[in-house]
Amino acid sequence: MKTFKWFIAGIFLLLPLLQGCKAEKPELPVINLNAPVLSGVLEDGIIVLNWAPVTDAISYRVEIKDAEASEYKTIGTVSYSPFNVPEIETLVGHTYDLRVKAINGDSESDWSNVVSLEVIRLLPLPVIRCEADFTSINVEWSAVEGASSYSVEHKVSVASDWTVDYTGNETSFRISELESGVSYDVRVGAVADGFSMTYSDVVTMSTAEAPSTFISSGEQLATWLAGISVETTEVAALANDIDMQGITITPASGFAGTLEGQGHAIKNLTSSVPLFAQNSGTIKALVLDESCSFTAESNVFGPLVGRSIGGAYKNVVNKASVTYSATADVDVEIVLGGLVGLVEGARFENCSNEGNISFNAPGCVHKNASLGGLAGLVNNNEGGSSVFFACVNSGKVSLNAKYGDPVNDFSGTGTNNAIGINLGGIVGTSSLSNENNVSFEQCVNETGAVISLYHSDIVPLPTKTDGSSGPVSVAGILGFGQGRFNQCSNLGLIKAVSLAEGDPSEAEMKKKNYLLKVGGIAGMPWDDLAIESCTNSGNIEVEYYGLYDNDDKWRAAVGGICAQGAYNSTGTYVQGCTVDGNITVSGKGTVGVGGVIGVIGKQVNNTVTANCHITVNGRKGDVGGLVGYVVGGAANYTIKGCSCAATIFADSDWGPYDKTWYYSIGGLMGRWSGANGEGSNASMTGGCVFSGSISSIYQTRVGIIVGAVRGNKKVVFGESNNPIRVSGKFSRKDVEELTINSENLETYQCGYIQEENTTTMHVVCE
Numbered sequence: 001m002k003t004f005k006w007f008i009a010g011i012f013l014l015l016p017l018l019q020g021c022k023a024e025k026p027e028l029p030v031i032n033l034n035a036p037v038l039s040g041v042l043e044d045g046i047i048v049l050n051w052a053p054v055t056d057a058i059s060y061r062v063e064i065k066d067a068e069a070s071e072y073k074t075i076g077t078v079s080y081s082p083f084n085v086p087e088i089e090t091l092v093g094h095t096y097d098l099r100v101k102a103i104n105g106d107s108e109s110d111w112s113n114v115v116s117l118e119v120i121r122l123l124p125l126p127v128i129r130c131e132a133d134f135t136s137i138n139v140e141w142s143a144v145e146g147a148s149s150y151s152v153e154h155k156v157s158v159a160s161d162w163t164v165d166y167t168g169n170e171t172s173f174r175i176s177e178l179e180s181g182v183s184y185d186v187r188v189g190a191v192a193d194g195f196s197m198t199y200s201d202v203v204t205m206s207t208a209e210a211p212s213t214f215i216s217s218g219e220q221l222a223t224w225l226a227g228i229s230v231e232t233t234e235v236a237a238l239a240n241d242i243d244m245q246g247i248t249i250t251p252a253s254g255f256a257g258t259l260e261g262q263g264h265a266i267k268n269l270t271s272s273v274p275l276f277a278q279n280s281g282t283i284k285a286l287v288l289d290e291s292c293s294f295t296a297e298s299n300v301f302g303p304l305v306g307r308s309i310g311g312a313y314k315n316v317v318n319k320a321s322v323t324y325s326a327t328a329d330v331d332v333e334i335v336l337g338g339l340v341g342l343v344e345g346a347r348f349e350n351c352s353n354e355g356n357i358s359f360n361a362p363g364c365v366h367k368n369a370s371l372g373g374l375a376g377l378v379n380n381n382e383g384g385s386s387v388f389f390a391c392v393n394s395g396k397v398s399l400n401a402k403y404g405d406p407v408n409d410f411s412g413t414g415t416n417n418a419i420g421i422n423l424g425g426i427v428g429t430s431s432l433s434n435e436n437n438v439s440f441e442q443c444v445n446e447t448g449a450v451i452s453l454y455h456s457d458i459v460p461l462p463t464k465t466d467g468s469s470g471p472v473s474v475a476g477i478l479g480f481g482q483g484r485f486n487q488c489s490n491l492g493l494i495k496a497v498s499l500a501e502g503d504p505s506e507a508e509m510k511k512k513n514y515l516l517k518v519g520g521i522a523g524m525p526w527d528d529l530a531i532e533s534c535t536n537s538g539n540i541e542v543e544y545y546g547l548y549d550n551d552d553k554w555r556a557a558v559g560g561i562c563a564q565g566a567y568n569s570t571g572t573y574v575q576g577c578t579v580d581g582n583i584t585v586s587g588k589g590t591v592g593v594g595g596v597i598g599v600i601g602k603q604v605n606n607t608v609t610a611n612c613h614i615t616v617n618g619r620k621g622d623v624g625g626l627v628g629y630v631v632g633g634a635a636n637y638t639i640k641g642c643s644c645a646a647t648i649f650a651d652s653d654w655g656p657y658d659k660t661w662y663y664s665i666g667g668l669m670g671r672w673s674g675a676n677g678e679g680s681n682a683s684m685t686g687g688c689v690f691s692g693s694i695s696s697i698y699q700t701r702v703g704i705i706v707g708a709v710r711g712n713k714k715v716v717f718g719e720s721n722n723p724i725r726v727s728g729k730f731s732r733k734d735v736e737e738l739t740i741n742s743e744n745l746e747t748y749q750c751g752y753i754q755e756e757n758t759t760t761m762h763v764v765c766e
Contacts, residue, residue, distance in 0.1 A: 031056050033102040033109035040098060040115040047085035047117055049098060054109060057102035067095040067116060077103070094119055120196035123147050126188045131314060131350075132205040133260045133285060134237060136176040137186060138315070141200065143171050144190040151189040151197070156182060157204055174263075180210040211237040211260065218244040221266070225275060230254030238262055238286070244269035251306070254278040261286025261316070269320075272297040274341075279305045282312040290355070292320035299324075299332045302341035302376065303355075310384070311346045313339065318395075319354040326361035330401070333368040333419065334359055335376035335428070338395060343375045345384035352392040361401040363456070369421045370428035370479070371397050373449070377419060378430040378438050378481070386431070386438045393425040394446035403455035403472075403498065403514065420471040422479030422523065423451050425490065430481035431526065438483040445476040445538070449492035456499050458514050458545060472498070472516045473523030473563065476538060480523050485531040490520045490581075492538045500545040500588070514546045516556040516589075517563035519598070520581065524557070524564045528571030529601075536560050539582045544618065546589035555621065555629065556591040557598030558583060560608065564592075565601025567631070573602035580611035588653065591621040592629035592670065595646055599629045608644040610692065616650035620662040622670030622707065623650040625690060630672045641687035644668055645728075648694045656698050663699045664707030664751065667692065667726070671701075673710040686722025691766070693729035695737065702732035703751035704740055705763060710754050718762030727766040741765055 036051040049062065059079045063072035075086060085098070095118045102109040128141040139152055152166040152173045166173040178184065183206045189197045213236040215221050221242050228234075230253065237260040245268040255276050265287035266275075272295050283304065294303040303322050305311070318338045335341045338353030353373040359366075370377040373393030378386050399421070422428045425445030431438040445451065453474045473480035476490025496518050517524035520536025544556050557564040560579035565572030574596055585593050592599040593616050595608035608625055622629040625644030644667060652662045664671035667690035690704060701708045704726050709715050718724040730748050731737040738744065742765045749763050 031104050031107035033057055033104060033107055035110040036060065036100045036102055036112040038098070038100050038112040038115050040117050042117050042120065047096070047098070047119065049081065049083045049085065049100065049115070051081045051100055051112065053081070054102035056104050057109070058104045060100050060102055062098065062100050064096055064098050067097050072097075072099065121194060123190045123192060123195050123198040125198055126150065126190050126200040128186070128188050128200045128203055130186050130203045130205045131284070132184075132207045133262050134180045134208045134210060135178050136174050136262070137178065137184060137205050137207065138172070138174045138285070139186055139188065140172040141188045144198070146192050146195070147190040148192040149190075151191070152186070153189065154184050154186045157185050158183075162187075178207050180207050182207055208235060208258070208260065211235040213237070214239045215242065216240055218242055218247040222247050222249050225252045226250040228252045228255055228257075230256055230278065230280070233257045233281070235260070238264040240264055242266045244292075249273065249275065251275060251277040252279075254280070256281045258282045258284070259286065260284055263287070263315075265289040267291045271303075274301065274303055274306045276305045278307045278309065280308070280310045282314070283316055284314045286316050288318045288320045288355075290319035294320055294322045296322065296324045296336065300335040300341040300376070302337040302339050305340040307342045307344070308340045308346045309344045312349075313346065313351050314349045316348075316351045317354065318352070321355045322357045324359045326364050326366070326401075329364050330361055330366040334366065334370070336371045337376035337428075338373045338393065340375045341377070343378040343386055345380050345386055347387045347389070348374060348391050349387075349389045350391070351388075353395050356396045356398070358396070359399045359401065363402055365403070366401045366421075368419050369399060370419050371399060371423045372428040372479070373397055373425045373445070375427050376429070378427055380431050380438065388426055388438070388440045388443050390442045391426055391440075392444045392446060394449045396450045396452070397423050397425060398450070398452045398454075399423060400454045403458045420473065420480055421453070422471065422473040422481075423453055423475075424479035424523070425449055425451050425476045425492065426478060427481075428479045430478055430483050438478075438481065440477055440483060440485045440488050442486070443477055443488045445490045445492045447491040447538075450495060451476060451492060452495040452497075454497045455514075458498050458500055471524045472514060473518070474516075475519040475523040475563065476521055476536065478522045480517070480526065482526045483522070483529060485521060485529070485534055487533045488521055489535045490538045494518060494520060494538060494540045495542075497543045498545055498587070499543070515554055516542070516544050516546060517598070518542050518558045519563035520560050520579065521577075522562045525566045525572055527566055529562060529565070529573075530571070531562055531574045531577060533576045534561060534574075535578045537581050540584070542585045542587070542591070544585065544587040544589040544591055546587075555599065556589055557628070558585055558591060558593045559598035559628075560595045560612065561606070562597050562601060564599040565597060567600065572600075573604065574606055575604040576606065578607045578609065580609040582613045583615070584613075585616045586618060586653075588619045591616070591618055593621065593623045593650070594627040594629075594670070595625045595644055596642070597627045599627075600631060601627070603627065603639045603642050605641040607642070608646045610645040610647075612646040614646050614648045614650070616663070617653050619652060619654065621650075622664045623648065624666045624668055624670035624707070625692065625694075626668045628670040630669065639668065639688060642668070643689035643691070645690075645692045647692055649696065651696050651698055654698075661699070661701045661708070661752070663696065664701040665694060665696055665699060665732075666702070666707040666751070667694045667704045667728070668724070669706045671708045671710065672706065672715055686719035686724070686762070688718070688724045689766075690724070690726045691728050695729070695731040696733065698733050700733045701751040702730075703749055704728070704730050704745070705749045705761070706751070708752040709750065709759050714758045714760075716760045716762075720762050723762040723764045725764055725766045
């Protein structure tokens with residue numbers, strides 16, 4: 001009974017609690033959330049959304065839909081902004097609508113404003129160049145990595161709608177059937193799967209006014225040439241290809257107007273005179289066909305123009321052969337060019353030569369000569385600066401004669417300069433004026449475009465060792481002179497042969513005043529040469545008979561990029577260039593040979609690759625992976641950030657002769673020869689690398705870095721905090737081949753140091 005009473009009492013005690021459980025929950029307060037204000041951008045193909053924080057919001061829901069669809073889908077609930085929309089698995093080029101709402105528990109804001117964005121991925125922009133004539137515009141553009149096709153479009157400049165002219169994967173197109181004297185806008189688009197169209201910058205071009213003269217036959221061309229002069233400023237055009245079969249021309253005495261070739265060719269012309277004796281006008285889009293041939297009757301000759309005083313040449317092509325022949329000694333200056341003979345200030349753009357340019361006088365003595373694939377001699381004293389832009393030589397340039405001493409004071413062309421004997425793939429000799437320069441931009445001497453000089457019987461020259469009689473220079477772009485080079489390339493063989501009869505005695509050889517300069521890009525400078533971002537992939541082959549007495553200064557020079565810098569100027573330099581063609585030198589002469597520069601000149605960030613083999617076998621000289629010979633009195637000399645991985649072999653053809661120092665051979669520098677006294681020094685700063693192999697059978701002055709250091713100047717190689725790094729194979733007289741390591745590096749880093757010289761070497765083994 002007692003237990004029951006306690007049970008009843010417990011129920012009464014729990015009753016209030018049970019009644020409380022049945023009571024309704026209190027209502028939470030309503031939170032009013034403002035709708036976010038949404039913005040969005042497309043960055044590198046990714047949609048980035050931004051909104052300002054909403055008061056009392058804890059999170060945000062993001063939704064997206066295709067603009068053509070009706071329903072949104074949620075792609076994220078986040079607590080922050082900005083928000084990167086995850087990659088969308090659909091076609092690039094679709095437009096998407098996006099919105100956001102703020103959330104706090106059960107409270108939600110209205111949807112934000114809708115942001116619409118097109119999802120695109122863009123290729124790099126094509127870079128285009130345009131050239132207009134009367135009724136057409138020629139468009140060229142750079143290839144875009146990843147592009148599968150291109151679109152060429154144009155419109156009249158005042159119009160808004162574009163016309164598509166071409167779709168395909170070529171990188172050039174000619175827009176035709178335009179109106180004369182009208183301004184047009186041109187653009188090129190690039191596209192690939194997964195990318196939207198990328199357009200180049202718009203180029204505005206005006207077609208030329210309609211010509212006053214149309215030339216449609218060989219007879220009309222001959223009549224027109226004979227009737228114009230330096231006073232003629234009209235605009236003329238070829239209406240079609242011109243057949244000159246059986247027609248003789250009288251060259252125009254001068255021209256100051258515009259000749260529009262419109263891409264047409266002059267064919268079947270056999271001539272001993274050029275089309276224009278003199279030109280100061282503009283010649284465009286003209287072709288001298290391979291069916292033409294020119295045999296020069298004058299000593300200054302180009303098949304298109306003999307002498308250009310100013311003037312411009314655009315998209316002009318020569319495919320014809322140009323020859324000067326002689327069966328007796330030649331005592332006049334010979335100037336031959338594939339387009340123009342003598343240039344006194346002119347601009348050449350996208351011009352090319354495919355014909356062979358040759359001076360043939362076998363067994364005959366000659367003096368000054370200058371041969372070039374485009375121009376023989378550029379002398380800017382009168383006409384201002386000259387420019388060769390994107391010009392190409394793919395024809396052979398050759399000279400074959402018995403060498404004679406070039407004179408100093410020859411003035412047969414009015415140049416008043418001793419031009420020496422020079423051959424170049426683009427220009428033979430350039431800029432004998434210090435005021436007006438010559439520049440070469442993106443010029444190429446092509447594979448198969450052999451530049452070759454052959455001289456026989458050089459022994460009878462007078463006794464001179466001062467080099468005063470003029471250079472003999474052979475190179476892929478410019479033989480001899482002054483100039484600036486940027487992004488030029490030589491792909492062809494450069495070959496120079498100078499022979500003495502039999503095996504001349506030492507006394508006879510010391511009479512040689514014949515100093516050969518051979519380079520992949522340039523030969524010898526008149527004053528300064530600035531060479532940047534150039535490449536030599538062509539082989540260089542030299543057989544040289546010349547001076548080998550004890551004169552340290554006057555010597556032949558062979559370099560993968562440049563034969564020689566200027567002795568009395570610090571303005572010659574080579575920067576950012578690459579050499580991977582072979583260099584082979586033989587004969588009985590004194591030669592400085594370098595992978596980049598043969599003799600003196602500054603170097604920065606150049607590379608001689610492992611594809612390059614430097615092989616030298618002569619009487620005397622200096623050979624280096626970067627430079628052969630450096631003389632002290634030429635002001636400070638610096639090599640910085642350069643590397644050589646070449647295979648280098650050099651030796652004297654005397655064999656085991658007692659003078660085993662006749663060659664100085666170094667992985668980076670052959671010899672530094674500083675004059676005694678205060679003033680000059682040489683330095684090879686940090687960042688330089690040698691990783692190839694170097695060897696000689698009979699020579700002792702062989703070093704993995706430098707062959708020999710002469711004079712009492714201070715010479716520094718490397719830097720304490722940035723030393724020269726070396727590796728590779730090494731051998732010399734009495735040292736069998738070994739691998740360079742940290743234990744033998746100090747022994748073999750330099751072949752010879754003059755006792756009184758102060759030399760510091762910072763070198764480590766990789």
